[in-house]
Amino acid sequence: EPEVTQTPSHQVTQMGQEVILRCVPISNHLYFYWYRQILGQKVEFLVSFYNNEISEKSEIFDDQFSVERPDGSNFTLKIRSTKLEDSAMYFCASVEGYEQFFGPGTRLTVL
Amino acid sequence: GESVGLHLPTLSVQEGDNSIINCAYSNSASDYFIWYKQESGKGPQFIIDIRSNMDKRQGQRVTVLLNKTVKHLSLQIAATQPGDSAVYFCAERNSGSARQLTFGSGTQLTVLP
Numbered sequence: 597e598p599e600v601t602q603t604p605s606h607q608v609t610q611m612g613q614e615v616i617l618r619c620v621p622i623s624n625h626l627y628f629y630w631y632r633q634i635l636g637q638k639v640e641f642l643v644s645f646y647n648n649e650i651s652e653k654s655e656i657f658d659d660q661f662s663v664e665r666p667d668g669s670n671f672t673l674k675i676r677s678t679k680l681e682d683s684a685m686y687f688c689a690s691v692e693g694y695e696q697f698f699g700p701g702t703r704l705t706v707l
Numbered sequence: 708g709e710s711v712g713l714h715l716p717t718l719s720v721q722e723g724d725n726s727i728i729n730c731a732y733s734n735s736a737s738d739y740f741i742w743y744k745q746e747s748g749k750g751p752q753f754i755i756d757i758r759s760n761m762d763k764r765q766g767q768r769v770t771v772l773l774n775k776t777v778k779h780l781s782l783q784i785a786a787t788q789p790g791d792s793a794v795y796f797c798a799e800r801n802s803g804s805a806r807q808l809t810f811g812s813g814t815q816l817t818v819l820p
Binding site (some may be wrong): 629631637638639697699 | 743752800807811
């Protein structure tokens with residue numbers, strides 16, 4: 597069964613450093629999403645991506661964040677200068693019809 | 708502001724009993740609702756969904772009920788098993804949104820032996 601994959605599973609970085617979180621969505625899906633979940637809190641929408649551009653973004657998704665689909669398979673989330681409060685699980689999802697399929701997440705720890 | 712929330716943060720049930728997890732939503736423009744299961748260290752896993760033109764939908768051992776009058780959503784799990792222990796989230800999609808989901812806080816379901 598096809599699934600969304602994410603790498604790395606855990607990323608530790610120093611405050612101020614750039615990180616790139618990678619996702620491989622399910623191949624025939626067209627909509628892609630990034631969500632984050634701070635430990636013990638709700639899953640929060642960050643950004644949606646369709647047809648190689650951002651279709652919607654939340655107020656969390658500020659200028660420090662960017663997304664890219666550099667090739668036909670990868671979908672990346674970049675945080676330019678990480679802050680302590682960026683520590684969270686980051687989930688990628690891709691959509692078929694109404695259903696969103698989530699990846700296993702990347703745990704980002706900012707020290 | 709609009710919000711999706713859960714009535715109870717934790718729920719413990721005996722193995723074999725039925726579980727009911729509740730969710731309140733406040734956005735009357737939402738047209739689609741989903742229940743997700745999240746096990747520790749994993750991403751949300753789709754369980755069942757329901758569109759706003761329905762009031763009940765059944766899956767394998769799970770039933771979702773939607774009451775639009777009181778903006779209430781519930782997930783019923785029949786014959787709860789140890790593998791059902793997880794956090795359960797409801798999520799809603801605003802009919803005017805590009806498929807963005809708004810998640811509730813989650814209910815921790817613990818199945819007791």
